[in-house]
Amino acid sequence: MGNLVSNARPRATLAGIDSYVGELPDVLYEKSLGSSRFLKTIRCRHPEGLVVVKIFIKPEPSLSLKKYVKTLQLERDALQDIPNILPYQIISESDRAGYMIRQYIASNLYDRIRSVLQTRMLYFGCF
Structure with a gap:
């Protein structure tokens, strides 16, 4: 019972996530940011800085x-000119997986507002 993909063959065991990153040029695995059944999210090093790579592992190579x-x-392309949106810069596919790559942002607005000083500054600015 449940939502499972039916398949006559057993699914091949997954190789390490860093082996999937090895298929990308100039990208080095740094650490995992999250993992689910659908997408694996990792932080990587690139010559131009840190990047986030989302990996969809194909259940079958075909x-x-x-x-x-x-x-x-x-x-x-439709979101490229909107200043408050950071779309994925590279979207590609290999024979083993699909990849979405964008720049890594260390903190978001929520993280910055959470600090006491930032909360006071925001409160002061509103009144």
């Missing part, structure tokens, strides 16, 4: 993601 890559690229 699965094509071209339709989804094209849709994501169209969405990225």
Whole structure:
């Protein structure tokens, strides 16, 4: 009972996530930021700085993601000129996985507002 993908063959064991990162040029695995059944999220080093890589591991190598890559690229192009949105800069596919890569941002607005000093400054600015 439950939501499972039915498959006659047992699923191959997954290799280490750093082996998937090895397929990307100039990207070195640093640490995992999150892992789910759907996407693996990792922080990596790139010559231009830190990046976030989201990896979709294909259940079968014959699965094509071209339709989804094209849709994501169209969405990225539509959001490119909006200043408050950071879309994925690179969207690609290999024979083993699909990749979405963007710049790593160390903190978000919520993290900055959480500090006591920032909360006081925000309160002072509102009144």
